[in-house]
Amino acid sequence: MTIVVPSQVNILLGGYESREMLGIMDQLRYNGLDHSPATRTQRSFHMRVKLQLVMCSDEGQEETVTDVITLNKNSHRIEHLGLTMAEAKQLLSTLQQHLLQHQVDTFLDRCATCADCGALRKVKAHASRSFRTLFGTYKLYSPRLEHCDCIRRKTASFRPLSALLTESVAPELLYMEAKWSSLVSYGMSLEALQDFLPLEVTLDVKTVRYDTLKVAKRLEAELGDEQPCFIEGSPGDWDLLPLPDGSFKVGIDGGYVRNWFAKQHNFEVIVGKSTRAFGEDDEDKKPSSKRFGFVQTLDTKPKRRLYEVLHSQGLQMNQKITFLADGNDTLRALQLEMSPQATHILDWFHVTMRLTVLDQYGKGLVHCDAVLGKEIREKIARLKWSLWHGQVDKALGKIDDLASSIGLFQETYARFNPLIKALSELRTYIGNNRDLIPNYGQRYHQGEAIATSFVESTVNQVVSKRFCKKQQMQWSKQGAHLLLQTRVKTLDGELGAVFTRWYPDMDIEVGEIPAAA
C-alpha cells in the first residue's frame, strides 16, 4: 500500500504559481523579483490567493490536490496587508481538518484487512469520535470492524481508531491549557487561546479547567508512596559517598486562599523553594531552584513530594541542608525525616516581623508618654538584639520585663489589650521554637542562611498571583492543590519536559518562566 504523506501547500498568487511550503517568505519575495521591470505587467490592487493542499505519495508523486482556502485581498491600505487573524484561523482550521482526515484515513486503510490472512474486515458499525486540537475540534470516522475468524480471538470486533486516539485531546492543546491556566486564571487562559487560535466555538472555560486538572492528576498519580522517613542507608554508607558539591537551602511557608465551600473562610496552602547553591570554587556549576506546593489538610504525601524535589536536585545523604520555616509543627515534621545532615532553623524573617509589630505598639506608647514610651522601644530593640544572637533565655526574660513595664499604660493606651496579647504570643512562639533559634548574627557573618525572604516571594509568586489576585477567587482544596502542581512545574520551566516524557515525539521547547509571571 502506498503511504500518502501530506507535504505541500500550493500558493497560487494572481496567476503566478509558487509551490512552496507555507511560511517560507524568501520564496515569496523571490517571486516578485523574478521579473525584470521590462516584462512586468501592471497588476490590479485586488488579488485572489488560492491555497491548495497537495498530498504526495512517499515516491513524491502528487496524489490529490485540495483547495484549502481562497483569499480575496486588497492592497489599498495598511490594514489590507498580509493575513488577518480571521484568515489565519480559517486557514489553520481548514488545513487541520484535511490533514487529520487524511491521517486517520491512512491509519484506517491499514486496518481494513486482517493482519493474519489478508482478508477484508467487515464493518460492524459506523461511528465517529471527536478530537480536540489546537486548531479546533473535529469529528473523525471511527468504525467498529469485525475480527476475521481465521484464528481464535478474545473479542469479536474492535475499533481500530482507539489505538491511535488514546485520548480525545491533542497533547499540544492539553499542554497549552495547563501552561496558561497555571499562569493566569482559567477565564483569561481561555480568552488568550481563543484570541490566537481557531477555538471560539469548541473551547469553554470548564473544559480548560477540566483539562488542566487532568494534567495535574496525572502528575499526582506519578508521585510514589508516602514513607514515614526518607533518610536512606546508615552513617557508614553516607561516609562512603563522594563528597557532594554545593549546599541546599529549603524554605517553607504558607499562604491563604479563600474557600469555595465556606466563603467566609480561608485555607492554608504551603509552598516552598529548594535551592542548591555552589561555592566560589564551583563557579561553572549552575545553581538550581525548584518550587513545590500543596494543601496541607488534603495532601497525603507531603514528605514524598519534598523528597522528590530534593532528589531531583541531587541531594546526597552526606550533604549539608538547611531548612528554614516559621514555627509550625506540621511543617517541622515534614522536614525532619529528609536528611541526617539537616539543620532546622526558625526563619529570622518571621521573628523580625513579630518584633516590627511590637515596635508599632511602641510608637503608640510614645504618644501617650514620650519618656516611658521611648524606654519601652529601647527594650524592644534590646530584645531583638538578644534574639539575633540566639540568646533565648535572655530574650524570654526581656519579654517578661516588657510585660511588667507596659502595665503603666493600662489606663492611657487604647490598644493596651492587643499589645499584651501580641507580647504573650511572642513569648509562646519563642519558647516553642527554642531549639530552632540559632545565633543568627554568627550565621549571617559566616554567610549562612538565616531567612527565607526568598520563600516570602515564592508564596507571593506561587500563591498570591494566581490564587488571590481577585478577592472573588475561591477554591476547593482539591482544585487549589492540583493547580499548584502544574503551576510549580510551569514556573520552574519543567512542564514541557513532563509532556515530552508522556508524549516522546512532541515538539515543544520551554524554559523557566520569569518571576513576573
Ligand SMILES: [Zn+2]
Ligand atoms: Zn484473517
